[in-house]
Amino acid sequence: MKAVKLYEAGDLRVEEVDIPELEPGCVFAKVKAVGVCGSDIPRVNFYGAYHPNLTIGHEFSGEIVKVNQVGNWQVGDRVVVPPLIPCNHCQWCRTGHYSLCEDYSYFGSRRDGAMAEYVTVPEKNLLPLPDNVPFEAGAMVDPAANAIHGIWKGEINPGDTVAIYGCGPIGLFAIQFAKILGAGMVIAIDVKEQKLNIARDLGADEVINALEVDPVERIFELTGQAGANLVLETAGLSVVQNQSVCSAGKLGRVVILGISHDKLELSKSAADYLLRRELEVKGSWNSFSNPFPGREWTYSLELMAQQKLRTEPIISHKLNLANAPETFKKFLDKDFFFSKVIFLP
Ligand SMILES: [Zn+2]
Ligand SMILES: [Zn+2]
CATH class of the missing domain: 3.90.180.10 (Medium-chain alcohol dehydrogenases, catalytic domain)
Known part of the structure; x- marks a missing residue:
């Protein structure tokens, strides 16, 4: 073979x-x-x-x-x-x-x-x-299950504003899961216009090209200065991890999924927001839960069979x-x- x-x-x-x-x-x-x-x-x-x-x-x-x-x-x-x-x-x-x-x-x-x-x-x-x-x-199903594992780590609530940094396959599945689970506004951020077009097609309410505008400023503008309730970082880059922390509003949750081969470094303002906004920052690794391989896998397959996950x-x-x-x-x-x-x- x-x-x-x-x-x-x-x-x-x-x-x-x-x-x-x-x-x-x-x-x-x-x-x-x-x-x-x-x-x-x-x-x-x-x-x-x-x-x-x-x-x-x-x-x-x-x-x-x-x-x-x-x-x-x-x-x-x-x-x-x-x-x-x-x-x-x-x-x-x-x-x-x-x-x-x-x-x-x-x-x-x-x-x-x-x-x-x-x-x-x-x-x-x-x-x-x-x-x-x-x-x-x-x-x-693997990237889809990774996306929902991260979203569940972030404890999504109906009506949440969800910001998703990175529109690779995991980010694009995360956009769809966030909508299916009742997010109010889903904001997708990337640096490639082609990826943002796919994000829009898959249900993102707003897209931001981070090469053109400051994504943090734009997220606060779009949310009446409230910031995002849930932020998912799927890019695995220091600069994006920092932007993710800065994009969360008070009591916001930030989930880091993107595999990074670099250090995690927070700017002075990100470190300040982390405390003053009482943010939660969590890591998310892979896609499994009990019973193996987990609800991440069966739920993704169910949604695919129902034509809800594209x-x-x-x-x-x-x-x-x-x-x-x-x-x-x-x-x-x-x-x-x-x-x-x-x-x-
Ligand atoms: Zn993989
Ligand atoms: Zn073991």
Whole structure:
């Protein structure tokens, strides 16, 4: 079968590899769609995987083609696969905080992932993909589940003004969840006009291009100087983390989701607001809760099946696996526009 292997940082190859043996309690799935995660880009281009020579890809859906001693799953079933394989023994797993597991495995970073024609999946990691949800959407349950995990951390209330910094796939799902959960005004902020157009299409009431106007000033203007009740930071940049804190009004909640490879630094005024407005700042990591993989996953799938959560406008590219190495190089080009990139093996 074909697989996309990461040898070391910057060295990605499409290769012909043997189909592995199927262990008991597992299924083979034919991968139907696999997305590129924001976290894959630095992994491939700069950091490398946990083990060398690993098949990347952790956002995927597929169809079962072979089973070995599994319960109710059958050949032909359409499935979505949460990428975390928790240890189920550590104190965090025992209390249902699977995202915090101390000894986990993970598709595409610690074990072979899904940028391949087939992938082995343990039974506990299978979720049914509803018949009316396309495989491409199934491959996007992961970013959707990350978005709702962050929104629930921020304890959204009906009528809240929600500001969402960063209109990548997680931000674009967050906009939709905020509207579905009754937000009053959803404000989306990015520096790319194309992404802001998608944000508007998916329900953002106001969009701000942070290259053109100061997003903090604009948010206070739009809210009659009250500020946002809930702010989500999905960009993972120091300057945006700072703006996120400054955008929250009194008793506001700020949830940081964007993976940052830099320090978190608050300006003098952000530090001042944090105290005087009695802000809550929370981190949000991944997408899991109890029972595994969590309501984040089942709720996202339900909303997709009800056509309430849209995925198609978020997809910018549908490509073949053979295009993977050149595509990861293109991500480094600042002028290359992309949103969710999906490979169809
Ligand atoms: Zn991901
Ligand atoms: Zn654990």
